Amino acid sequence: MRRKEIDKKFDEIVAFANLEKFLDTPVKHYSSGMYVRLGFAVAAHLENEILLVDEVLAVGDIEFQRKCLGKMHEVARVGRTVLFISHNMPAIVSLCGRCLLMDSGVILSSGLASDVVSGYYKGGKFLSSSVIFSKKPPVGDDLAVLLEGHVALSNGDHASEVDINQPCQIEMKFEILKEANVSFIPSFHFYTSEGTSAFVASMPTAKRLKAGRHTAICKIPPNFLNDKVYFVGLALTALGNGLKANFFENNALSFIVKDPIEGTRGRNGYAGPIPGEVRPQFEWMIEPSGQAQ
Numbered sequence: 001m002r003r004k005e006i007d008k009k010f011d012e013i014v015a016f017a018n019l020e021k022f023l024d025t026p027v028k029h030y031s032s033g034m035y036v037r038l039g040f041a042v043a044a045h046l047e048n049e050i051l052l053v054d055e056v057l058a059v060g061d062i063e064f065q066r067k068c069l070g071k072m073h074e075v076a077r078v079g080r081t082v083l084f085i086s087h088n089m090p091a092i093v094s095l096c097g098r099c100l101l102m103d104s105g106v107i108l109s110s111g112l113a114s115d116v117v118s119g120y121y122k123g124g125k126f127l128s129s130s131v132i133f134s135k136k137p138p139v140g141d142d143l144a145v146l147l148e149g150h151v152a153l154s155n156g157d158h159a160s161e162v163d164i165n166q167p168c169q170i171e172m173k174f175e176i177l178k179e180a181n182v183s184f185i186p187s188f189h190f191y192t193s194e195g196t197s198a199f200v201a202s203m204p205t206a207k208r209l210k211a212g213r214h215t216a217i218c219k220i221p222p223n224f225l226n227d228k229v230y231f232v233g234l235a236l237t238a239l240g241n242g243l244k245a246n247f248f249e250n251n252a253l254s255f256i257v258k259d260p261i262e263g264t265r266g267r268n269g270y271a272g273p274i275p276g277e278v279r280p281q282f283e284w285m286i287e288p289s290g291q292a293q
Contacts (some may be wrong), residue, residue, distance in 0.1 A: 009045045016067060017041035044071045051075050054085040061078035066271040069261065071093070088273075089193075089229065093131055093161070093258050101293040114161035114256045118229060129160040129255045140192045141237075143180060144246040147213065148173040149234045154219075164227055164259045164279070169219045170201075174247075176209050182240035183208050186216035190277075192250065198277035199229065205241045222252045223266065223281040226274065227259035 014020055017037040020098040022030070030038065043051060049110035053072065072095055076082050084095055090112055092099060099116040101109045109116050117242040129151035133139050150158050150171040170188050190198040201218045218235075232253040236246040261271050266281055 043188040069271045130158045182238040183236045191231045228281040
């Protein structure tokens with residue numbers, strides 16, 4: 001960056017890094033966070049064709065992270081290349097179309113960001129949002145066996161990536177092998193990549209089923225899940241003289257929820273991470289409560 005360019009963009013860089021109060025402080029006395037903020041601010045205001053960003057979201061407060069995400073979106077929109085290096089999986093999926101997974105300088109996998117991130121969570125083995133159980137012996141017991149499982153969009157297309165603002169559904173196909181004096185309860189068990197149970201979705205009432213193939217579908221509304229990878233266990237339970245699990249296939253499915261940030265309900269301009277295993281949108285209201293005393 002030439003001196004004339006620095007003078008032209010100096011105020012923008014300082015304001016972006018939020019370092020107005022520290023202009024007279026030698027850089028060697030800056031904290032690590034201040035140093036990274038300054039470095040990103042300078043790099044982001046260059047007009048080079050490639051912007052290389054290494055773990056910039058690991059430091060700084062929420063407001064600075066929001067500005068970083070916004071700036072990287074802006075740079076990409078004008079046709080410049082952003083190389084974003086991070087362990088923040090939701091940010092990678094939101095920002096990047098393609099992704100490289102590397103270990104000690106070796107490329108382990110490359111492809112769509114959502115596919116590579118899913119693979120990263122299971123030691124490089126790509127996860128599946130659609131699975132057919134053809135192994136022997138079958139998954140199940142003498143009453144019911146599991147046949148298929150799918151993550152699908154509202155139009156029925158199977159997908160490993162779901163937009164947080166759109167509905168999706170989990171589908172499970174199973175077969176009742178013989179009729180019995182029992183009712184069945186299908187359920188889906190959702191876990192995070194850390195193995196934490198996020199929630200369990202069960203059919204509210206048990207249902208008598210005839211022998212044959214059936215498909216259980218659980219519809220998930222928009223703005224309920226959070227922007228992260230979910231693993232889904234598929235289960236069927238028989239209710240007769242007590243409860244009996246016919247099958248439970250843990251982590252059978254996996255998919256990633258993508259938050260485009262812009263236009264997402266409830267963000268109100270905030271672009272940082274939102275904590276929680278889920279992110280439901282409830283109905284709110286504010287009512288007047290009389291005059292102040």
